[in-house]
Amino acid sequence: MALSGILKKLLFVRQFDIDEGKINLLGNREIMLHASAILELQEMDESKLYDLAKKSGFKNLAGAVEHAQVYSRMKGVFVDEIAALGKKIGETDQGTIKTLQEIFNVYGLGEMVIQEIDNKANQALVAIKDSTIAGEWVRKNKRKSKSAVCTITAGVLAGVFSYIFGKEVDCAEIKCKAQGNSFCLFKIG
Numbered sequence: 001m002a003l004s005g006i007l008k009k010l011l012f013v014r015q016f017d018i019d020e021g022k023i024n025l026l027g028n029r030e031i032m033l034h035a036s037a038i039l040e041l042q043e044m045d046e047s048k049l050y051d052l053a054k055k056s057g058f059k060n061l062a063g064a065v066e067h068a069q070v071y072s073r074m075k076g077v078f079v080d081e082i083a084a085l086g087k088k089i090g091e092t093d094q095g096t097i098k099t100l101q102e103i104f105n106v107y108g109l110g111e112m113v114i115q116e117i118d119n120k121a122n123q124a125l126v127a128i129k130d131s132t133i134a135g136e137w138v139r140k141n142k143r144k145s146k147s148a149v150c151t152i153t154a155g156v157l158a159g160v161f162s163y164i165f166g167k168e169v170d171c172a173e174i175k176c177k178a179q180g181n182s183f184c185l186f187k188i189g
């Protein structure tokens, strides 16, 4: 079975499992839906889905950090890097940035690469390789899009970085794979 590093660690400490109709991740229940269903939900009300994804991204990361802190106190075996996310991350802190990327990648929205991060200005530039939403959009519409389509991804990024910066920020997609670019690019802050 191929799993990302972070899920392997979580599986090992029983903080991730799929069994008996339940997907448990860090003490929370998750639901898996086909990407086409997520795209349809997004098309019903884009700004509402952006807001929901933003709240959810913030809560998921805050929950993961709290859970990691409590859990490491209880068992002394946990991914310290997740707990360290509670502190502000610096440009040189490659370990924490890598962990943040690994956490984001669990969403299944595509592979996150943080290109620039500025904690003082609360800004970041993030690339998403092989966006699930962009791929699904092109498959469904059988053409390139005139505008960027990864609204839910922008929402999750806004929530995650609002937590990291300790200040509410928004996220805009400035380049999308559905427009024919080689990857999606998001500006945060």
Ligand SMILES: [Zn+2]
Pocket (backbone or CB within 6 Å): 131, 134, 148, 149, 150, 173, 175, 176, 177, 178, 184, 185
């Ligand atoms: Zn996109």
